[in-house]
Amino acid sequence: MKLFISGHTGMVGGALVRRFQKVPGVTLVTRTRQELNLADQAAVAAFYAAEKPDAAIIAAGKVGGIHANNTYPAEFIYENLAIATHCIHSAWTSGVKRLLFLGSSCIYPKLAPQPMHEDCLLSSALEPTNAAYAIAKIAGVKMAEYYRKQYGVVFHSAMPTNLYGPGDNYHPQNSHVMPALIRRFHEAKVAGLSEVKAWGTGQPRREFMHVDDLADACAHLMQLAEPPDLVNVGFGSDITIRELVELVAAVVDYVGEIVWDESKPDGSPRKLLDTSRLNALGWRPHIQLKDGLEHTYRAFLAELEANRLRG
Template sequence: MAVETLDRSAPFYVAGHRGLAGGAVWRHLQDQGFDHLLGRSSTELDLRDRDAVFEFLRRERPRYVVMAAARVGGIGANSTHPVEFLSDNLQMQTNVLDAAHEIGVERLLFLGSSCIYPKFAEQPIKESSLLTGALEPTNDAYAIAKIAGVMHVQAMRREYGHRWISAMPTNLYGPGDNYDPSSSHVLAALIRRFAEAVRDQAPSVTNWGTGTPRREFLHVSDLASAVLHLMQTYDDPSPINVGTGSDLSIKELSDLVAQVSGFGGTVEWDESKPDGTPRKVLDGSRLAGLGWRARVGLSEGLSETYSAYVEGAPAAC
C-alpha cells in the first residue's frame, strides 16, 4: 500500500466545515498538523451561488478539497422536501467540483452517503451494488444527487485525469449532529427524544416505525480519520465504503439510548411512520485492505454524544 503524505502547509478547503462530517474532518486535520485550512459558513459563502464559489476558489487556490457540504436530513425531511434535497445538493457539489477543476485541485474527496445503494442490495453492501436496483423511495432525491456527485468525480478522472475520489460513509453520529425534530437522523432524534422525556419525567416515548430495520453507525471522528487516510492511500474511480461492519435494529438502538439516558418509562412504536430500508450495513473490506478500521465503539460513542447533548456542548467546531 503506497502512502502519499499530504503537505501540511498547503491550502486545504473543507466545504461544510460547520457540519457534522465537515466539522470532524476540520478538527482531525488540525490535530494532524494542517495549518492552512480554509472554511466558510453558508452565510459567508452560499455554495449554490456558482459565481461566488468560483471567485472563492480562484482567490484561495486550495491544493486539497474535501466536499462535505450537503443538505441532509432524516426520513421525514427527505420525504417532505425532495426538491430541495435534489436541487441544493446538485448545485453545491457541481459548483465546487467545477471550480476545483478550473484551478487544478490536486486531491479532492467527495463525501457521499450509503443511501446511494439500492433498497434491497445484498448485505453487507459492496461498492459494486451501485446502480444495480431501485432506491429507497423516502430519500431517492437525495440519493440521486449523491450518485450524480460520484459520477461527476468519475467523469473528471476519465476526461481530465484528476486524482479525485469518492467515499460513502454509513450513518454518522457525534459532536455537531443536527437535533432538530423535523430534520434529524434517527440516532440524533432518539437522543433528543429520550433526553426530553427524562427532563420532563414523561411516562413514555414514541418512536417512528416498527423498530425492526437494522442500521450501522459510525462516529464522526472515525470518519474524519478515514477521510485523511483515503486521501493519502486511495486513487481509484470506484467509490469506497466507510463503516464499522456491524449493525443493530432500531429497537436495539432505542434500548441503548434509553439505557444511557436513564429513562425508565415505556417505549411505544408508531407503525404508521415509514421504516425506510430494511437493512443497511456496508462491506468495508476494501478500506480495511488499505489499513483502516473504526476505533470508536457504539456504546462509548453514544454515551459521549448523549452527555454532550445534555450538557449543551457546541454543535459545531
C-alpha cells in the same frame, strides 16, 4: 498543503477540521454559509480562484431523516446537486489536484445485497423516501469519477454509513434517527414522561459510526497515492432499530416505557456497508457504539447548556 473543507460548521465538517488540525503542514480553509453560498456557481468559482487550495473535501450538503427527505425532495435534489457540481467543477478549473467527495450509504439500492458492496451502485431502484438526496449524491460521485478519468486529477469519493457525534442536528422533525432519539429521550426524562413513542416496527437494521472515525478514515484516504474512485466507510456491523432505541434510552437514563408506532415508515429493511475495500487499504474504525453514544450525549448536554444545539 492548503485544504478546503466545505461544510465545516456541520457535524462531519467539524470532525474533519478537528482531525486535520492535527496534521503537520496542513493549512485549513473554511467558509460559513453566510460567507460562501455553495449553491451560487459564480461565488464558488470566485472563491476557488482566489484561495487556490491544493486539495478539497466536500462535506457540505442538505441532510435529514425520512421525514425531511419525504417532505422536501425538491430542496434536497436541487441544493445537493448544486453543491456537488459547483464544488467539483470549480475545483478542477482552479487547479485543485486532490478532492474527496462525501456521499452517503443511501445512494445504494433499497434492496441491495447485504452487506452493500461499492459495485451494487445503480444496480436497482433506490429507497423512494430518500431518492432525491441519493440521486444528487450519485451525480457527485460520478462527476468526481469522470473528471478523474478525463482530466487525470485525483478526485474520488467516500460513502459513509449512518453517522453520529458532536455537532449533530437535533431538529425534532427533520433530524436523523440517532440525534432524534437522543433529544426525544432526554426531553422525556426531563419532563418526567411515562412513555416515549418510537417510529415503525423496530425491525430494520442499521449501521452506525462515530463521526470522528469517519474523519480519521478520510485522512487515511487522502494519504493514498491512488485511492479507489469509490470506497465505503462503515463500522462493519449493524443493530436493529429496536436495539438502538433501547441503547439510547439506557445511555440517556430514561426509565419510562417505549411505545412503537407501527403506522410510521421503516425505510429500507437493512443498510450495512461492505467495508472490505477500505479494510484492505489499511483502515478500521475504533469507537464502539456504546462508547460513542455516551460521548455524543455528553456533547449534546454541553451544546444544550451553551445554547449551541443545532435544530
